Amino acid sequence: MRNRYAVANWKMNLPAEGIAAYAAALRPPAAIRMVIAPAFPYLAELRGKVTLAGQNCADQRSGAFTGEVSPVMLRDWGAEFVILGHSERRTLFGETDALIARKLKLALEVGLTPILCVGEDLKIRESGKAAMFVANQIKSAAPEGTAEVVLAYEPIWAIGTGKNATGAMVAEMVKELRAALARFWPAGADERTSILYGGSVTPDNIADLGQQGQIDGYLVGGACLQSSKFSAICEGVARLATA
């Protein structure tokens, strides 16, 4: 059975209730993996309390790269995961498929589990090319070995907009993603890779996504900043229906 995930992407935000209260309030169900991705300076504060992810990392181990954070440093701070290729990194900071592929390779080399984000924008979806677009993103990030990589399908038009994809739409894309994994990634990746959905996930829309979406969890932005909401989403991950 694939691992099930609830991943909280705080982005450049902090929970209003405070970090200590937030962490103390979370009690993830045993059947799921709950991962928190704070901004880099807060990793140390959460270390030992929750499973941690970086929101990004450099494609180099060390060197003269002002402002960058190496995946080696992330691991030293206690992170086990790293989010890579988030659409905000791709669109606001110009990250290319080639750069993301280098980051993914290095993250795996140093023992981090990458959470690779893929997803189309509205124009691509409306042109009917979403499946081809995400398949290309998957192809260019293909890892070499069989170490775990988590995939997050995050349609850009659904991120932070309050407009989530429906369960049926997600199920259709998950089928395409698994086909791309079978085609471009090492043998067995299509079966073993956990696929998460991200994009305006809230406790109010997880019933449809969870029952219809054929997903293994959620990557959550806005709604993860309140421990009560994120806890409800964690409970939803424990109830997911997958074929």
Ligand code: PGA
């Ligand atoms: P959102 O963000 O839940 O606020 O839409 C999701 C994400 O960007 O990972």
